[in-house]
Amino acid sequence: NHGYIETIIGPMYSGKSEELIRRLKRAKIAKQNIVVFKPQIDDRYSKENVVSHSGDSIEAIPISNSNQIYDYIDEKTQVVGIDEVQFFDDNIVDVAIDLADQGIRVITAGLDMDFKGEPFGPTPRLLAVSEFVDKIQAICSVCGQPATRSQRLINSKPARYNDPIILVGAVESYEARCRKCHVVYHEDK
Ligand code: ADP
Numbered sequence: 523n524h525g526y527i528e529t530i531i532g533p534m535y536s537g538k539s540e541e542l543i544r545r546l547k548r549a550k551i552a553k554q555n556i557v558v559f560k561p562q563i564d565d566r567y568s569k570e571n572v573v574s575h576s577g578d579s580i581e582a583i584p585i586s587n588s589n590q591i592y593d594y595i596d597e598k599t600q601v602v603g604i605d606e607v608q609f610f611d612d613n614i615v616d617v618a619i620d621l622a623d624q625g626i627r628v629i630t631a632g633l634d635m636d637f638k639g640e641p642f643g644p645t646p647r648l649l650a651v652s653e654f655v656d657k658i659q660a661i662c663s664v665c666g667q668p669a670t671r672s673q674r675l676i677n678s679k680p681a682r683y684n685d686p687i688i689l690v691g692a693v694e695s696y697e698a699r700c701r702k703c704h705v706v707y708h709e710d711k
């Protein structure tokens with residue numbers, strides 16, 4: 523009796539957390555034993571919940587290392603949820619594989635691309651080993667078409683390729699954008 527890995531990917535605001543929460547709540551209704559994790563660095567809204575931009579939430583355990591998952595699961599665990607999976611190290615993929623081999627349904631959600639449009643952290647490998655992948659879209663904040671990318675803005679202007687991840691004194695924000703409206707300035711162009 524093996525489990526499997528389900529992965530939900532897309533840009534910011536595409537509804538990844540919403541979809542993760544929906545699946546986990548349905549598992550709960552089915553009286554399944556579930557545990558939810560999120561990386562400690564993401565304290566956007568709440569330290570102990572996965573919260574979507576639309577306000578849904580579910581209890582989650584913040585962890586700083588993927589091996590900590592083993593401290594919270596036992597023989598009774600049937601479903602494991604992991605949000606913001608792109609922020610974990612590559613070992614999160616090995617943990618997901620191991621849990622699925624043990625019979626657990628693993629549901630992960632995260633960004634497939636960073637603000638530069640490049641594959642994000644462990645996500646590419648996770649996609650490769652998942653039984654099920656759902657790539658979902660947001661709405662482009664410029665043109666209203668389906669958005670597949672996350673636009674990084676610094677003081678309301680498109681970020682440059684080599685901008686540091688933390689810019690002291692700058693106001694940073696993100697928007698969902700389509701391929702056409704997504705902008706990344708390279709220093710030499
Ligand atoms: P993700 O986890 O992918 O960042 P969330 O599940 O947190 O997404 O949020 C999805 C919700 O965000 C949508 O249901 C909608 O209410 C809201 N939202 C805000 N901006 C947008 C946008 N540009 N496109 C789609 N949904 C958006």
Ligand code: ZN
Pocket residue numbers: 662663664665666667699700701702703704
């Ligand atoms: Zn667009």
